[in-house]
Amino acid sequence: MVLRATGKAGSPFAAVLGRRPVRTISASGAAAYLGEAMRDVAIVATAQSPALRKEERRNEVEILMPVIHELRENAKLDQDDIGFTVSGSCDYLQGQPFAFVTALDAIGPWPPIDESHVEMDGAWALYEAWVRLQHGDIDTALVYSFGKSSPGDIRRILTLQLDPYYLVPMWPDPVALAALQARALLESDGVSEKDMAEVVARSRKHAKDNPNAQLKGDVDVDQLLNEPMYLSPLRKHDCPPITDGAAAVILAAGDKAREITDRPAWIRGIDHRIEPHSLGVRDLTDSPSTRKAGEVAGVGSGKVDVAELYAPFSHQEIILRRALGLGDGVNVNPSGGALAANAVMVAGLLRVIEAAQRIMDGSADRAVAHATSGPALQQNLVAVLEGE
Amino acid sequence: MPERGEGTIVERPLRLDYDYTAGLAQSRFLKGIAQKKILGERCPKCGKVYVGSRGSCPTDGVATDGGEVDLPHKGTLTTFCVVNVPFAGQSVECPYASGYILLDGADIPLMGLIQEIPHDQVRMGLRVEAVWEDEVGPTLQSIKYWKPTGEPDADYETYKMHL
Amino acid sequence: MSDVLRAPHAIEYTYTRSVGPVIDRFFAGLGEHRFQGIKGSDGKVIVPPTEYDPYTGETLTEFVDVGDVGVVTSWAWVTDPQPGQPLDRPFAWALIKLDGADTSMLHAVDAGDESKMSTGMRVKARWTEDNVPDMSSIACFEAEAG
Numbered sequence: 001m002v003l004r005a006t007g008k009a010g011s012p013f014a015a016v017l018g019r020r021p022v023r024t025i026s027a028s029g030a031a032a033y034l035g036e037a038m039r040d041v042a043i044v045a046t047a048q049s050p051a052l053r054k055e056e057r058r059n060e061v062e063i064l065m066p067v068i069h070e071l072r073e074n075a076k077l078d079q080d081d082i083g084f085t086v087s088g089s090c091d092y093l094q095g096q097p098f099a100f101v102t103a104l105d106a107i108g109p110w111p112p113i114d115e116s117h118v119e120m121d122g123a124w125a126l127y128e129a130w131v132r133l134q135h136g137d138i139d140t141a142l143v144y145s146f147g148k149s150s151p152g153d154i155r156r157i158l159t160l161q162l163d164p165y166y167l168v169p170m171w172p173d174p175v176a177l178a179a180l181q182a183r184a185l186l187e188s189d190g191v192s193e194k195d196m197a198e199v200v201a202r203s204r205k206h207a208k209d210n211p212n213a214q215l216k217g218d219v220d221v222d223q224l225l226n227e228p229m230y231l232s233p234l235r236k237h238d239c240p241p242i243t244d245g246a247a248a249v250i251l252a253a254g255d256k257a258r259e260i261t262d263r264p265a266w267i268r269g270i271d272h273r274i275e276p277h278s279l280g281v282r283d284l285t286d287s288p289s290t291r292k293a294g295e296v297a298g299v300g301s302g303k304v305d306v307a308e309l310y311a312p313f314s315h316q317e318i319i320l321r322r323a324l325g326l327g328d329g330v331n332v333n334p335s336g337g338a339l340a341a342n343a344v345m346v347a348g349l350l351r352v353i354e355a356a357q358r359i360m361d362g363s364a365d366r367a368v369a370h371a372t373s374g375p376a377l378q379q380n381l382v383a384v385l386e387g388e
Numbered sequence: 389m390p391e392r393g394e395g396t397i398v399e400r401p402l403r404l405d406y407d408y409t410a411g412l413a414q415s416r417f418l419k420g421i422a423q424k425k426i427l428g429e430r431c432p433k434c435g436k437v438y439v440g441s442r443g444s445c446p447t448d449g450v451a452t453d454g455g456e457v458d459l460p461h462k463g464t465l466t467t468f469c470v471v472n473v474p475f476a477g478q479s480v481e482c483p484y485a486s487g488y489i490l491l492d493g494a495d496i497p498l499m500g501l502i503q504e505i506p507h508d509q510v511r512m513g514l515r516v517e518a519v520w521e522d523e524v525g526p527t528l529q530s531i532k533y534w535k536p537t538g539e540p541d542a543d544y545e546t547y548k549m550h551l
Numbered sequence: 552m553s554d555v556l557r558a559p560h561a562i563e564y565t566y567t568r569s570v571g572p573v574i575d576r577f578f579a580g581l582g583e584h585r586f587q588g589i590k591g592s593d594g595k596v597i598v599p600p601t602e603y604d605p606y607t608g609e610t611l612t613e614f615v616d617v618g619d620v621g622v623v624t625s626w627a628w629v630t631d632p633q634p635g636q637p638l639d640r641p642f643a644w645a646l647i648k649l650d651g652a653d654t655s656m657l658h659a660v661d662a663g664d665e666s667k668m669s670t671g672m673r674v675k676a677r678w679t680e681d682n683v684p685d686m687s688s689i690a691c692f693e694a695e696a697g
Binding site for chain 2: 055056057058059060061062065068069079092094095102104105106107108109110150151152153156157160164165168169
Binding site: 395396397398399400401402403404405406407408409410411412414415418419526 | 565570
């Protein structure tokens with residue numbers, strides 16, 4: 001079948017010259033390149049480590065290894081059965097160039113495997129795996145992601161993704177940029193600090209059902225609003241926790257997916273879009289890249305049961321819900337989301353995993369997964385998952 | 389502001405600080421070093437002995453929990469280089485030789501300095517042993533360098549799989 | 552000795568970056584204590600200037616002088632300044648739309664107290680005295696006098 005992602009025809013590597021938001025490699029491009037219908041691809045197995053504030057004892061390989069083992073056991077596949085392996089991680093978190101190569105020690109990549117890596121959240125690694133499966137010569141792909149935010153100063157590390165000429169010399173950090181976005185939203189229209197606190201309270205409440213979450217429990221909205229400002233207008237609870245963790249999924253195409261599991265989570269559409277990097281050029285109260293990715297992925301063409309949104313800051317969930325047109329009937333972030341656990345580089349892939357899990361266990365028929373990257377929701381990925 | 393060629397250059401200094409955790413396997417290894425022991429860990433699947441293991445067999449992807457091996461402090465130089473060019477942070481005077489030492493019973497080499505032999509006589513197959521610092525701690529710097537044992541050179545066949 | 556070993560680890564280096572003609576001109580202006588923007592495809596003035604239009608990708612070349620006074624379009628209050636940030640006492644990060652510009656630039660406002668900050672307030676650049684053609688020529692912004 002032709003996936004919804006086959007929107008417009010175009011170059012397989014669409015240039016960055018169209019109207020915003022743009023993407024560099026597009027699903028529609030992949031279709032044009034292949035010149036044929038897309039393959040059905042599904043998530044068939046997932047695994048994740050517990051989210052911890054500080055994994056003091058284990059190194060990255062030691063965290064990742066049991067996750068990969070559990071994943072392959074879930075799918076009853078050996079590494080030899082996997083057609084393509086791709087990871088998403090950031091070497092700066094470890095402070096070691098090419099740290100992603102040493103992480104392969106957890107996989108058993110011998111004899112030499114077909115492997116790739118993105119210096120992005122694991123959700124973008126999943127996107128690459130989906131594109132790779134469209135080639136048609138393989139039927140399975142393994143995607144993994146890991147990150148320890150605790151060893152370094154995550155706020156300083158993330159500052160380095162900003163413009164090195166104009167911004168980095170001042171060391172503005174992602175919390176500061178998110179705070180600028182939050183105030184712009186609060187002063188624009190009808191959004192209040194109480195709305196933000198309600199996002200936090202619901203996230204923590206939902207996280208009670210997530211054995212892997214880090215921050216969970218019943219918190220009172222009024223109590224949250226009595227907390228002091230952290231980086232005004234953000235209070236500490238409006239910001240994500242610092243988390244170490246790892247996660248992995250196996251994707252499979254067509255009948256291979258049905259062979260592995262009774263109820264695969266089919267990826268019906270997937271797309272990612274980016275906005276200009278100059279912060280002052282963007283309208284921070286909106287997320288046009290999310291909206292566009294959601295349209296291309298087909299979010300609006302059916303009822304959404306569950307949405308897992310990667311909103312590291314409470315106000316961003318409000319922006320994302322609006323951009324994706326998610327109404328009150330949608331169960332948003334039943335896992336607790338990034339306010340309950342935020343292993344940087346993993347948290348986006350985890351949104352896909354949490355959404356897929358709810359399809360696979362039958363509790364949802366249609367789910368939306370979202371991942372973000374960069375300051376103040378700069379780049380966004382949206383996937384639509386369905387049961388059969 | 390520094391100038392280079394025709395273009396203007398700006399300097400952007402950067403420093404990041406980390407609280408580095410060695411992890412379980414590397415901690416076991418380094419604690420061994422602090423007791424003048426060189427500990428290897430065996431892969432339960434392929435049986436290979438890794439020294440300085442990061443916790444997994446890099447070919448099988450399983451934990452190296454197939455048994456701890458107290459390795460001898462003696463081995464074979466599998467390959468080496470002679471460093472003639474000074475670089476920032478260098479701690480030894482040029483020229484010097486550094487190389488891979490495959491300890492007897494290990495399947496992966498350690499890196500070390502080769503001394504007590506003129507650097508132009510350093511060769512593949514040379515048998516070497518560890519010379520320890522007087523004070524040792526949980527760091528590879530506890531091994532000052534490696535010196536020739538005086539044994540006949542190892543046969544190429546015995547280490548060619550480890551190059 | 553505990554179960555696992557730990558040690559401090561630092562990476563430190565200085566990147567030398569070529570600025571290219573657009574940023575070079577902007578920085579040269581900063582050394583003379585003036586701001587310049589660049590006209591985008593739609594005629595809007597982008598400050599700080601980019602080499603290309605953020606939406607169309609068109610190469611941009613037309614520089615425009617803008618003021619060193621502007622209006623705060625959003626702000627966030629920092630109680631705990633970090634090393635390397637423009638001020639070592641509590642300050643505001645602010646997006647500032649300079650007079651004559653259509654986009655906002657990020658900088659620090661030395662307001663003394665959070666109660667002195669508001670969206671829409673007018674702020675003026677406080678220049679350093681060393682006239683360096685780089686970002687460091689801007690010490691910070693402060694409330695416009697009077």
